[in-house]
Amino acid sequence: MNLVKTYAGLTKEIYFLCLARTINSIGDFVFSLITLYLTLQLGMNVVSAGIFVSLAALISGPGVLLGGYLSDIMGKKTIIVGGQFLSSILIMSCIFWSGTIAVAYILIIVMFSISVTRPAYNSLLIKLSTGEKERKSAFSLMYLGANLGIAIGPLVAGYFMRDYINFVFLGISIVFLLSTIIIISLVKVVDDKVFTKFEKESLNNHNSQHNSSPILKIIMKRPLVAYFIIISFLNYFIYMQASFSIPIQMNSSFGENGAAYYGSVMTINAMCVIILTTLILSITKKITAINSIAIGAIFYGLGFGILGLLDYSTNFIIVALSTILWTVGEILIQTNINLYIASRVPDTHQGRFNGLLLFVGCLGYTISPYLTGIFINNIDIENVWLIISAFSLIYSLCMLFLLYLEKRSIRGKLNEELDF
Known part of the structure; x- marks a missing residue:
């Protein structure tokens, strides 16, 4: 497969944004960093370390909501630059507190500042691209780059974590700073804060309509987008099984x-x-985002479902085949999940809606281990995979139902125009 041909035709700003995200991802393993620092450097037990990781996960929820809101109000590029620069400074400060519990609290704050940039990255990529096909390529490239960074970062840091922790802090700080410099100097954004007529009216009427929120109005006008965000909870709930x-x-x-x-x-x-x-x-370039996600959910079901066979045979081939299948599902869903919102929400609200989607993701990641743990305690682990497979099928059916609702909505609008 020709990599250059597949991603050709995107603007240079998209390439630089994806490059910045790739570099940023090299240092973006704060959850693991907290765990390793507390257990290897401070000798803390796993349970206590898990509390700090849970706090970092919990704080990321408000972070993505705040980031989505601020990226619409202050500008997407501004929020990325500000969040990453703050993260760089905070990580650097860990050197001065090395060997103390203060580092863990600083890293939790870093998790918050990183989460603030997430909806800004997604909404900026949407702004820089046009049409579902181009956006599919752009999100695919960013997803590929992010995973490359995630694969490299922990691997390199692992060699220095025990004996040279300060070099790890310094390296991550430099990585965040380098990514920020690329965003500032090479990602040119025109009209990062452009208000639609609807947004202007919402702002002008703010004083007389305290009980009415602009984001709420947008949601009410787009119930299918709200439905999409709600059912996306299943994606994050299911995917958490991998961890x-x-x-x-x-x-x-x-x-x-x-x-x-x-x-x-x-x-x-x-x-x-x-x-x-x-x-x-x-x-899948010509397949719509909804259909791609529905297909991806089927691969989730197949991949996680066949792990139930380990009750009969502990052959690692089953595990390998399972991993390939659910990874195909991961690729199909994660490269398409932002596209549905991209074409159905005005640019002035892209950050907030991406923030809502990421917030639902945080809920899924938070609830999944607790609820799955209950399943495991009441039935053996192999049978749990049948439940996860069923959730995957439900997720796929929900997406197909959304497709049906959209088609019916379009037919209704056409009929109204013909009657007129």
Whole structure:
């Protein structure tokens, strides 16, 4: 597959934005950094370290909401630059507090400042691209770059984490700063804050309509977008199984070698993302975002569902095949999930709606381990995969129902025009 041909034709601003996101992702492993710092440097037990990680996850929810709002009001590029620069300074300050618990609290604040930039990245990429096909390529390129960065960062940092933690802090700080410089100097944005007639009217009437929110008006006018965001909760709930239930399954199936096998799962996942993303984009370029997500949910169901076979055979081939299948689902969904909102929400509200989508994602990631843990405690882990597979099928059907509602809505509008 010709990588250059697949991503050709995008603007230079999109390429630089994706490059900045790739570089940023090299240092974007704060969850792991908190865990490793507390356990390796301070000798804290896993349970206590988990509390700090949970706090970091919890604070990211308000972060994406705030980031979405501010990116619409202050400008998307401004929020990315501000959030990343603050993250760079905070990470650098960890050097002066190294060896103390203060670092953990600083890293939680870093998680907040990073989360603020997430909706700004998505909404800026939408602004810089036009049409669903171009946006599909742009989000695919950003997704591929982000995964490359995520694969490189922890791998390099792992060699220095135990004995040279300050070099890790310095390296991450430089990475964030370099990404910020690229955004400032090479990503040119025209009219980053352009208000539509609707937005102007909302602002002018703000004093006389305190009980009415502009974002609420947009949601009420676009109920299908609200429906899409709500059902996207299932995507994040299901995908969290890769980080929560699969490690448990590996320990259950392979005993003391479980951690090593889970490492192999993550390696297969990373390799599939790097190898298959471009191929899948090429194949599905003419398929709508809704259909791509519905197909991706089916792959989720197949991939996670076949792990139930480990109840009968502990052959790692089953795990490898499972990983390939759910990774295909991951690629299809994650490269398309922002596209639906992109073409149905005005530019003035892209940040806020992307923030809402990411906030729903945080809820899914937070609730999934708790609820799945209850499932595991009441039935064996192998049977849990049947439940996850069922959730995947429900997610796919929900997307197809959304497609049906859209087509019916379009037919209704056409009929009204003909009657007129």
